[in-house]
Amino acid sequence: KLSENAGYGIDKILGWEKLTGKTVTFESDMLISTVTYPLASTKDSRNAGENSGEIEKQSTRERLIALIKENPRITRASLSQQLGISSSNVQFHIERLKSEGIIQRVGSPRNGHWKFPSE
The missing domain is CATH 1.10.10.10 (Winged helix-like DNA-binding domain superfamily/Winged helix DNA-binding domain)
Incomplete structure (x- = not known):
């Protein structure tokens, strides 16, 4: 059952790039995996925050x-x-x-x- 769910949601993770134009990065070793979602840039930086x-x-x-x-x-x-x-x-x-x-x-x-x- 665990292996069935291991890939669930990958398409949504990859949809982040379509939504923001930024690439999601994956880093992994034997013990831990890290997924990084870069924030989308705003067109008007004055309104950031x-x-x-x-x-x-x-x-x-x-x-x-x-x-x-x-x-x-x-x-x-x-x-x-x-x-x-x-x-x-x-x-x-x-x-x-x-x-x-x-x-x-x-x-x-x-x-x-x-x-x-x-x-």
């Missing part, structure tokens, strides 16, 4: 909106894969956008599409 988490959220939010605009019928699973984030994180951002009135779901969950009421 306390607001860096907020910048990342805005970036994910902007990319989410752009993907929905490109394909209003896009699924949450596809958004999760393309953004390199979990489906629950996609759900969080979508719920927030819906509550702010930025996006709206039209039709059924299976056959519906996203709409931007302000456009």
Whole structure:
């Protein structure tokens, strides 16, 4: 059972590079393995520090909106894969956008599409 789970999540680890543009490094010896996730650089270094988490959220939010605009019928699973984030994180951002009135779901969950009421 341990060997079955040994490789679980490697695809998500490697997704870090897609998400941030930075390469994850692996170092290992007989006793310990280390995985290093370099932080993504922010475009505006003046806002680094306390607001860096907020910048990342805005970036994910902007990319989410752009993907929905490109394909209003896009699924949450596809958004999760393309953004390199979990489906629950996609759900969080979508719920927030819906509550702010930025996006709206039209039709059924299976056959519906996203709409931007302000456009």
